[in-house]
Amino acid sequence: MILKNKRLLYISAGVRSPGTSFSSQFYDALLNAGVEVPNITLQYYIKEYCHGDEEICELYSRKIKAFKMSKLPQDYDIYFCDAIKNLLINDLPKDKLVIYYHRDLFGTFMVNKPDVILFRFCGTHPILIRMFYPQIYRTIPRHPFFFAIDPKRLKIIDKDILGVSYVGPRFDLIERQKSNFVQQVSYNSHIKIMKYLQKNKITGIFEDISRSTDYWRTVPRLQARIIIPADYSYETRVIYETGYMKTVMILYVQNQDAENVYKQYGLERDINYIGFSKPEELDDICKNLESYNLKKMVKKTHNIILKNHTFKKRVEQFMKIIERYNK
DSSP: OOOTTOOEEEEESSOOOSSSSHHHHHHHHHHHTTOOOOEEEHHHHHHHHSTTOHHHHHHHHTTOSOBOOTTSOOOOSEEEEESOTTBOGGGSOTTSEEEEEEEETGGGGGSOOOSEEEEEEOTTHHHHHHHHOHHHHHHSOEEEOOOOBOGGGOOOOOOOEEEEEEEESOHHHHHHGGGSHHHHHHHHHHHHHHHHHHHHTOSEEEESOOTTHHHHHHGGGEEEEEEOOOTTTOOOHHHHHHHHTTOEEEEEOOSHHHHHHHHHHTOOBTTTBEEESSTTHHHHHHHTGGGSOHHHHHHHHHHHHHHHOBHHHHHHHHHHHHHHHOO
């Protein structure tokens, strides 16, 4: 899968390192597919292209959300900008294809107008966009571009931690996040559900195990896992990982919008996951877990993730987008 006579430049926000982030896995998938694509990070750009330019270095160090990148190489045909909020896309060649990716649709409007927008979730943001960015909202092509998994990084083993479990940050860490308004809005439901779990002692709780050795030793062993996406975002990488590893997903479904998003993934309530909208519903779910056809549920979900939500699949989608817009 090689771009015919086209040169692609991948511009990312941070230092790309091996791991579970979208950036590192998607970039690796591009390379594995035979796509020749150099990667420039903002840190590398500052060091290599802005040496001695005190103005640009000062802007970056202050984290002002806009600085010029006019010194970037201008001879590429396609520029893929991965979650760079402080990039002035107008500094890129105006006659070249600029594709901008950000996890949420609203975040894409922190940059100047790209040619194509890719995003992981909308949340309630379309309402805000219609109010404040009507012209941009109507004119820029946009496509959902969901998270994914790399099957080589995940393992499927027998489940010896039975019943329902919760894996996440320490409760006091989430409690402290309430001091930040953005975090407070995002984690209100998470805090409420965690309080309920701890008070009623209805689940096995694994707190503060990082996404490293302890995490990957524990998660594949879980029979069932409670998943609590942030408010108004709906998507989380945990859905893809849990579904692939054949662990039962007990998924917090905030509203009908959330359920519709999961349907876009190909996941249906009570077929691919067990859904709940209130903490009190977890009592019956935990007590009656075995009443569900769990083997059938996890098999179906695993097959959907493997078929539609791998990074290899995302590369195929990305190439189709390039083919469509790079005229």
